[in-house]
Amino acid sequence: MSEGALAKGYEFAEVESRWYSFWEENGFFRADQTSSKPPFSVVIPPPNVTGQLHIGHALNDTLQDILCRYKRLKGFEVLWVPGTDHAGIATQNVVERRLAAEGLTRHGIGREAFQERVWEWRAKYGSIIINQLKRLGASCDWSRERFTMDEGLSRAVRQVFVTLYNQGLIYRGKRMINWCPRCMTALANIEVEGEELSGALYHIRYPLVSGKGALIVATTRPETMLGDTAVAVNPQDNRYRGLEGQMVALPLSERHIPVIADSYVEREFGTGALKVTPAHDFNDFDLRTRHNLDILQVIEERGQMSELAGPYAGMDRFACRKQILKDLEKGGFLVKTEPYTHRVGHCYRCHSVVEPMLSLQWFVSVKPLAQKAMEAVREGKTKIVPVKWENDYFNWMENLEDWCISRQIWWGHRIPAWFCKDCGEVVVSAEAPGKCPKCSGSSLEQESDVLDTWFSSSLWPFSTLGWPDKTLELQKFYPTSTLVTAFDILFFWVARMMMMGLRFMEEVPFREVYVHALVRDAEGHKMSKSKGNVIDPLLMMDKYGTDALRFALTAFAVQGRDIKLSEERIEGYKHFVNKIWNAARLLLMNLEGFQGPIDVPEKITGLAHRWILSRFQKVTAETCHALDNYLFNQYAQLLYQFLWHEYCDWYLEIVKPDLYGEDMEAGRVARSVAAAVLQDVLVLLHPVMPFITEEIWQRMKPWSPDSGASIMGASFPKSRPELLDPQAEEQMETVMSVILAIRNIRGEMNVAPSLKVEVVCLCDKDSHLELLERERRMVCDLAKCSGLTLGKAGETPKPNQAAGTVVGNIEVFVILKDILDFESESARLQKEIVKLEKEFAMTSRKLSNDDFLQKAPPDVIEKEREKNGRLGEKIEKLNRRLEIMKGLRENKTT
RNA sequence: AGGCACGUAGCUCAGUGGGAGAGCGCUACCUUGACGCGGUAGAGGCCGACGGUUCGAAACCGUCCGUGCCUACCA
Incomplete structure (x- = not known):
């Protein structure tokens, strides 16, 4: 392949690795808290620092990335805050297993040394999932990456704890709790999973x-x-x-x-x-x-x-x-x-059977917090999408019991409480107290328990923005715009963020919550490593490319339904990616030597150009509607349909003769419009397919009016109502249906694709006659006709040695001089008539029903009448045709 | 036990009051100068069952069957 030329097939691996670092190095993900643009902010649901990217993350982060990239194109100042949480129990378990492999125990090495080991572990492996997010293309502002155990976030945790304690909302008490004998810690009720045994x-x-x-x-x-x-x-x-x-x-x-x-x-x-x-x-x-x-x-x-x-x-x-x-x-x-089957509580981290136990623990009294959190949703300050999840949210909030927040582990935020050994006083304070405020004794010992990881996660939307300091970030980006999450952490996380946000910021943490599906396996079970039914997103990216995986997940992301992922469909979308590549390849090959910049010429007269521009206007509006309403599958579907089945299948095929022909002006217009539409579609597509769209956009840059460095900074295609052209759409539909009719006959009559045929079209309407005359070349090219004879119905004789059909008011004949087999043409006509008669009978029945005529809306009746008339005429014409064929057959045999 | 979803083409799924759709798979034909990861045409569905509402139901309501999920203190 010569330099500058495009490979025949899209090589995603090479392209993907190139652009992500380009974006990152140029700071395209970075948010400016001093910007005057309207803000759009999202905080990532922090994955466990111990974790690996699974398909659920891939979906979650793809959707967030779509929103962020879309809003950037729309001119918002976008902040997507990334980070991880310290996953107290899970991480401690991982590091303990490592110690065990060395023959050590945490008690053996002591608390300090153990914590050092965890930090070492995090330094070494904590960035795995972050790099996997990058591989996915996530456009997070990495300069603001946070970790729940960071000093800043720890300070927020302490301040919240002390405040709630002083307000009487955190207390210490001996109560029944759930205890995991393996993790050796108390658990919150919600962390216990009932499993059938x-x-x-x-x-x-x-x-x-x-x-x-x-x-x-x-x-x-x-x-x-x-x-x-x-x-x-x-x-x-x-x-x-x-x-x-x-x-x-x-x-x-x-x-x-x-x-x-x-x-x-x-x-x-x-x-x-x-x-x-x-x-x-x-x-x-x-x-x-x-x-x-x-x-x-x-x-x-x-x-x-x-x-x-x-x-x-x-x-x-x-x-x-x-x-x-x-x-x-x-x-x-x-x-x-x-024998008896019953549900037994298991630890959500290690799946041991939990033990209910009476124990001295710290609790948050959640009732007063929950009250406010419910009100906020009821008053619409936070919208949950789809709205059906609001029921679950209210239901859970109403039945809340106090939240046990202390954990008997070593990895986490140590509870800021001290016990006086002399007088037994409990001192809760953000900083270590020097002496006991009650007896002035100096032998104070800090509580050894740490806080539930979800306690720090509940502060995430404001702690990551710098709280408790009054930062510009908080001012600009809080409340965040949208939280994207799966329903399984609605209670663990979303509900608690609502409570804490309202308490400490006096404002909801997010305006909207989009609750997406859970990715399940083919049987509809939750994917889990222990079940061995996982689809590894990294493997999918290796096999089909990141854009294909992202597109598949998006196309599957229907509201209110879980996803049973199929690998075949990911593969299918890889083909779509390749199709886009090749459309671009065709154009780029034809742009060589073309004087830019590409733009839509002032006056467009060609039907196909008017049509594709009009269609594009609609698609742009529909894209916005879909994304503004979290209708991700519609968004994907829309662009797939437009790009493949309208732009490639029709438009590019139509303009090819202009590209290769000698008419310079026609060639110039075709190049301009084709390239302008493609460039704009790339922008619409960029949120879901960041990599290939950037690659093509960059290659088109020499001809582009946009001198920006990246498609990420392009502006979303503007609405141009003057390009909407209902007449062009209607006329194109007529021409396309004539072409489809000819192709259909060719196919049914087994005419070889290479064989060109003579076609005769007889029209009732002069407008159709003129239209087909003007678009004669389009019909001949796309339907492979050697000649097209146009005539007025009733004036021009119908050819006998031909297969015919009816398209609206147009009769179409494909001349098959010596090859027409009257037998099979009769059969073909018969088949079509039978199909149409069924439909005709149905509409006739409706129209002879008095109730229908009296009660149905007039426009429906009118439509039905029209359809009935159309079908009737068509059947009549076909029947006459059938008679002729039968006559010819007999002539031939006799 | 209660609650919530979901049963639509062989598979995975859109569609939610007025003409049954997509992707993959399948069949036939095609080296057409972007793409065989492609093109053209085609086959394939009593829209889970039964009843109701309606002029009209795949869609709305009810019952049942099947599947999945969530919640619950019958030990």
Whole structure:
């Protein structure tokens, strides 16, 4: 390939690697907080610093990039803040695994050294996902990249904590929480995922101390019986009447526990008798409060049985279950075992079975915060798109319980609270206090717990802009414009950002939230590494190119429906990318020697030019409408259809003779219009396909009126209503349908593509006659005609040795002198007539229905009449044609 | 158990009150000077089932079947 020429196929790998660094180095992603342009700002949902780009990120970030690039083209000052979060538990787990590989433990090396190890790890691997985002083409302002553990963001975290504490919205208390025995930390309720487990329901006999019989309880967790402090029955349950207040002897134990009555107990479930273990079950804990029961913690933090479990002390909880069952059986206490499937809480980070536990933790009292967050959405200060998610948002907000924010891990923001060893005072302060404010003692010890990662994420929209300082960035870019996210973190993140933003900025964190689909596998399951059903976006980019992947994701991004991604379709869009490349190639090959700049000439007379310009006007408007309303799939669809099926299939084919012909003026106009439209389409397409559009735009630059450095700085095609041309569109439709009719006949009659045919068109209307006369060349070129005879219907005789059809009011004949087979032409006509008659019958039925004529709107009736008339005429003409063919066939055979 | 989606061409999916659509796949033909990652033509659908509203339903309502997701304290 000679220098400057374009490769025959688009080589995406080479192109993509070139432009991203060009954009970045030239600062095209950088936002100017002093700009006078209107702001458009987005904060990225920060991926875990431990993470790898998965297909969900690819979708999420592609959509954000589309919005950002679109708004830049539209003249906004765009800020897209990137960054990562420290993912406390997940990252700690990763680094602990590494330590384990070296034979070390975090407790072994100590807190300080462990934290150093995590920072080292982050320095080494933390940029992986950032680089993957770059590979995707994300136009983030990397000069403002943030990390939730940065000093600035940590300062924001401390200030928020102290403020909420002083306002009484953060408190420390002993409450039931969910505990992960593997991660060794408390979890928020929302971080517990219910998973179906097939276990068993064990029926166990608890003998009455009185000796008169026994109560049978049913449980899925027999090991907790060691911590039972009561047996509960429903007061309405006749089976157990009179037992309330009696004592039962707890098997495998010396203890006697009371029978209590509480309406909470379901009579129909199990045996109707419930063992009560207040230390290890949320509901049992509530029963304890009502009935003043003892609490016996028999499982401790590692998931092992505690001292209180007597002979079972030190056993793992699941091993203990087995042993207890054995012992119960031996003692004759196990009455029945039935298989039972139920939902059990699992840690969302490590998938261990969580343990409900009574524990001293820090909590945010969320009710007052949630109130404001709901109001803001109700009042429309923040719009959730699609609106159906508002229900889920309200529903969740209304049923909120206090948020447990302390974690017993080492990687995260250490809670800014100190305990006085002398007097027990709790001091909460942004900076370490020198002495105890109460007793002036100096032996203060900082709380060892750290904060939930989502606590820092909830501040993300303003902490990343410099809060608590009053920065220009906050002034210019807060509230942010749009948050783009999947629904699965609506509660984890979006809801909490709403609460914190309203509290600390007194303004919503974002004007709009676009909730996009989740990418699922072919069976509709969530993709996850453990299931092995992931589609790796990096692999897709390697195979099909980034633009193709982005386009596929965009075309799939329908509101309110999850995405079942298919690789075939990504491949299909790679072909589209190649098609664009080749359209550009055709043009560039023809621009050589052309004097720029390309522009739409003042006066355009050619039909095809008027048509494509008019169509482009519409497509531009539709593009804006789609993007302004987050209709991403429409956006993709629109451009695909226009570029391939209108611009390439028709327009370029039509102007080719001008490009290759000798008419200089026609050639100049064709080049100008074709190039101007392509250049503008590139801009429309740029948000979704940044790479190829930049590549072509740059190659077209020598002829372009735009002297900018990059397509990123181009301006969005202006609306030019004067180019809208309904007449040209209508006339083109007529010409195109004549061409399609001829092609159809050629195809049906098996005329070789290389064979040129004579065509006769008979028109009712003079306007059609004139139109076809003017566009004679277009028809001949695109339908492969050697000649086109035009005539007035009724005046010009219809050719016999021809296959014919009807297009609107135009009769079209393809002369097939010696090759016409009357038999197959009759069959073809017959087939078409049958099809049309079905439609005709349907419209006729409608038009003979009085109800329809009376109740349907006039324009619908008119349309129906018109259609009916058209069909009737067409059928008549075809029938006459059929008669002639039959006659000819008989003549021939006789 | 409750709630929310979704069942449209072989596959993946658009369309949401008045003529059943796209991409891929399939069939036939084609080295037409951008592209075979292409071109032209074509086959393929009682729009999950049943009932209702309506002049008119793939679309709106109800019931059922199937699938998926979310929420819940029946141990």
